[in-house]
Amino acid sequence: MTAKSKAHSDLGLATDYRPLELEKEIREFWENNQIRDKLELREKDSKGILGYVEGPPTLNGIPHIGHARGRVMKDIRYRWKTMQGYYVPFWAGWDCQGLPVELEVEKLLGVKNKRELLERVGEERFIEECKKVILKYHREWVEADRRLGVFINQKKAYWTYRDEYIEREWQYLKRAWQQNLLEEGHYVVAYCPGCQTSLSSAEVGYEGSYKEVEDPSLYFKFKLANSQNEYFLAWTTMPFTIITDTMLAVKPEAEYIKVRVGDELWIMVRQRVEPVMQELGITKYNVTENMTGKSLEGTKYDYPLKDIIPKQAELETKHPLVHTVICEDFVDVNTATGVVHLSPGNGEEDFWAAQKRGVPIFAPFDDEVKFTRDAGVFNGVFARDTDYLVVEELRNRNAFVQVKTVKHEYPTCWRSHHKLVWLARKEYFLRTDKINKKVLEAAEKIDYYFEAPKNRFISFLKEGKPWCISRERVWGTPLPIWACASCGHKRIMSSKAELMENALEKIPENFELHKPWVDRVTLKCEKCGGVMRREDYVLDTWHNSGASPYARFADEEFGKFVPTDFLTEGIDQTRGWANSLLLEYVILTGKPEGPYRSFLFQGLTQDAKGRKMSKSLGNVVEANKLLEKYSADLCRFYMMRKCSPIDFMNFDLQELNRRSYQVLSTLYHLSRFFLQNAEFDGFKPAKNLLKSWDKLSATLQAPDRWLLSKLQWAITEYTDKLARCEFNSALAVLEDFVIETLSRLYVPMIRKELWTDDPETLERRWAIYAILHYTLKTVTLLFNPVTPYLSEALYQNVYRRLDQKLPDSINFESWPEPNENLRDEALEAEFEILFKCTSLVYAARQQAKLKRRWPLSTVIIVAPEKVSNTLRHVEPLFLELTNVKTAEYAQQVPEYVAGENWISASEGEVYVFVSGHRDETLLGEGIMRDLARRVQALRKELGYMPTDVLDAVHIAELDAESVGLLGSYLEEMTGLVRAKKVYLHGVRGEVKAEWHESELDGKKIYITIH
Ligand SMILES: [Zn+2]
């Protein structure tokens, strides 16, 4: 027993597919044999280079399942293209600076705002803390990649905070500066009072930043100058902006009227009179004079708060249009009153309206968005906290009409969720509006795989606004612009060496390109000899990562790897990385080209119920925690198989172990089945696997040729779908091939041939092994990008075990190419009909409760001639699959099948009829042959040689009916199984032996041999 079962227990594959154990072993195998490092050496022998730049995750949190999904897509592309013979610089990268990291550290330090941060913590320590935090999260990310089997090269990672990276990022700014695309400007920007920094317009539209908030809804009136009872009626949801009010705007061609309410006349647009009066609850009013908007232009009004904001009175003396009506086309006459109050210090359109008329911009705010002394009595109050104070002041001055509250969608900070405020500030801008045409041209050349995300991206790019890149923060790439305190002259720096050369004082040892050290460097003004100091801004973090194509490489690498072949990130990166990469690259090269040739935008990942994953809901699936308990291959397969990469995916742990497990486990067991049989029969791939299928074709039978044909189709389809990033439908092809074609259809057709150990049929068995070897190995290679652990395990334990000359790892193998000579579409069509008719026979049997094992005498096929002819072609196989002795064909239903002994099943134009008559001789023979096959399989499994004659075969717990039918065939059976005697037992207890479980018609039976 021990010697005989050696082959069995020694098999490299455990009886069950246990992915967690298997993955641990393979991970160690990869690490001990430096498989990933060796792939890095293959650049010279590659058939080409496909550039890649990692979209750097921000190191401000731990990786969750959504990140894992994106990383798997990257890894699939890498492993696939590598097997195709390309070299891909699949190197990691980390986004280390900026607001997201700063806020994470503020939280850890228990600091509420920037002022507190600078006073309590200080810049130097703050920066050290930021570095600690990114290192902490870095460990988590590397571990997640390791568990997930993501083959990204961690040793070659780039870090956006390192001096060498910053220096190369500065090169972009220098290019922009040279093209006059980088400039300081006084613009209205979105500003977060919590983070105390401005945001780019891309960030304002960021996923999830619009929230429903409650604001005042205020109607107010400004009295016309030189009039006793005429007023302009206006509306706002931000009463604090009345403090900075400078003008009113009307639409020139619209019709305005005066509405008499009590003793007063209110001016507003005609079409809004009824709804506004209704909202104000005013029923007694009448409409008097009408006029065009144009005729109101130049009308002066009394700004009501001049007594408490003296600066407003002063502004009137500075420009004649202050507190005057102007005409603007942007005025919307379909909402509110059609009279718009303008605060150039707090609104983008308002700002431009003032700017083009030379009207001064009144923006009396400090960095915390508190009003300054210029705002008079409101000095020191946070802007949004003055809303109701303003209402009261208006009320005291007969300028108030009504206040209610309104719930509306309003942009909040994507990091801290404070309500954003629009403020005119001095900032630095990349004038990307000037190069918008080139950017759009570049964007059109890129392949996005799917229409919807492409349209979304292009329409965002069309907005083409200037990009505010300056941030009033600490932990970031410093803006490398120095300005002269005396004459205002500015100079841009682009390297540390240049700084050292030009510095007024010696630069200290611990100097790094960060605040506060970089702020201590002063330069001498070339123009006037004055002292130049750095403009105190850091860069938008999106600028950091957007610089990666140039900043992460050395010059030579940049030439080789950029533009990159393929990038992929979440759909939220439409406004993020995909955008900043493109804008910066067009600036860098001056050409209408992107740094990537294709970009896949991934859908986001949600919880099982379709809710967004968030800390507050507690439904975030952390990658490392998940992968401690669940197989990486299963997660990878499940996530890729479940839906299209651009779909929102609902990640459901319950589903993980169902279909995904079934697919991978089936491949595992098929491979094990092959290995077990092949080893028993001494199959040697090098010797038995004929290089040319033509030579083998003499021993190939129809099912073999059918399988080989289906395999070629699967290779082509799968590869095409991978190329189109349709991972889910690509995997559907493989899944169907493994589960249906191979496991459910092909293996049952050849299994019986493998049960025997007859030397006379050894050649045929070798042919089957050659087919299984080729097919299963091909499938294993195709699976490798998606399930790298299972594929490597099968590669090592099946294919390298049979042939030690194979490469060290599956990752050094070549991607399977379809062999068109093996494709036979006519045969595939024949088999389609064969399987259809076979399943009809099964259906008929089931109706009449005729077990498949019971041989039947006749089947009649009533079908169109084409179907019948096809079936005749494969009739022996059809009869074997259906376990019927003869087949008859007809165009019409014969009369004699009308009797109750015939059972039929049909689909479309095809009918089958089987005779329900049970022939006891046939039944007995059927049972005997079935049992004999099971005994033969057991002989093989236990390692008996074909020449060994068994002393006895014992079969236990066969049902009484079968025992009865079998009686006269026992003698014949002893010959078939090469045994001296066959015994039948009612229960196992009758013989003390090691019983082997088997089954007959779904019922358990037990066999032992010796
Ligand atoms: Zn914020």
Ligand SMILES: [Zn+2]
């Ligand atoms: Zn100067």
